[in-house]
Amino acid sequence: MSKALASESCTVGPQKDSKGGCRRTSWGLWVTVGVGGAVVALYSVATPFITPALRRVCLPFVPATPAQIQNVLKMLENRSGSLVDIGSGDGRIVIAAAKRGFEAVGYELNPWLVWYSRYRAWRDGVHQNTKFYISDLWKMPQLEKKLEEELECNARIIACRFPFPCWIPDHTAGEGIDTVWAYDLKHSRGRGTKSLESTPETES
Numbered sequence: 001m002s003k004a005l006a007s008e009s010c011t012v013g014p015q016k017d018s019k020g021g022c023r024r025t026s027w028g029l030w031v032t033v034g035v036g037g038a039v040v041a042l043y044s045v046a047t048p049f050i051t052p053a054l055r056r057v058c059l060p061f062v063p064a065t066p067a068q069i070q071n072v073l074k075m076l077e078n079r080s081g082s083l084v085d086i087g088s089g090d091g092r093i094v095i096a097a098a099k100r101g102f103e104a105v106g107y108e109l110n111p112w113l114v115w116y117s118r119y120r121a122w123r124d125g126v127h128q129n130t131k132f133y134i135s136d137l138w139k140m141p142q143l144e145k146k147l148e149e150e151l152e153c154n155a156r157i158i159a160c161r162f163p164f165p166c167w168i169p170d171h172t173a174g175e176g177i178d179t180v181w182a183y184d185l186k187h188s189r190g191r192g193t194k195s196l197e198s199t200p201e202t203e204s
Contacts (some may be wrong), residue, residue, distance in 0.1 A: 061110065062177070064092045067158055070176040073100060075158050075182040086143075091117025091132060093160070098126035107135040148185065157183040 062071075063066055076083070083097045088106025090113050097104040098121070108114050116134045121130040147157060155157055159181045163169065169181035 050125060061089055061113065063090060064160065065178055067174060067178040068180065068189070069093055069096050071178060071180040072160065073097070074156055074173055075156065075171060076100065076102070079156065088117060088132065089113055089118055091130070094130055094132070095124055095126055096122050098129040099124070102129070104130050106132045107129070108132065109134070109136050151185055153186050155185040157185060159183070 037194055069092055073096060076097065079183075080101060081101040082101070083094070083104045084105045085094050085097075088094050088108045089110075090107075091106055094104040094106040094117065106114075107119060107194070111134050114134050115130045117130075118127070121127040121132070145153075147156075151157070161177055161179065163181045166185065167183050170187055171182040172182045173180050173182075197202065
């Protein structure tokens with residue numbers, strides 16, 4: 001009897017420990033899977049934002065302010081046709097231009113922002129007049145020269161927050177981070193840099 005009890009107690013004891021061990025193993029596995037999934041998701045979302053910061057020239061994503069958008073639209077008054085936004089971010093300027101009747105295209109490095117821009121354009125009912133592409137601005141060498149060679153003579157180029165280094169703007173609007181610079185290609189083409197001079201349309 002004592003042997004049977006001893007044997008039974010020996011067999012029951014390990015079974016209980018084994019079940020507890022299985023529960024701990026399953027719980028640990030789910031925690032590992034959850035943490036691993038969260039890390040992968042965070043990496044997928046963060047990488048497009050962090051990668052530009054590792055470049056020699058860092059241009060972080062900063063959403064366009066309402067004032068900046070209005071300054072851009074002011075520079076587009078009495079104009080029509082197509083608009084291209086290089087570094088379009090979340091698509092605010094492209095969408096605003098499309099609402100004014102422009103065929104607007106945005107190029108943006110961050111794929112999440114491109115997809116979000118497409119969603120916003122669909123939500124605002126201008127998806128038929130907008131296009132967004134995933135493109136690396138830094139793979140466009142000598143951007144000023146490229147624009148001079150490929151755009152039509154009556155094109156107007158508008159820069160937000162970062163003016164072109166070799167061109168003198170024909171018009172400016174806003175101040176601080178809301179400043180925008182307008183360059184009329186017919187003045188810039190073939191002349192390199194222009195002498196700095198104020199114009200009646202220049203506003204601070």
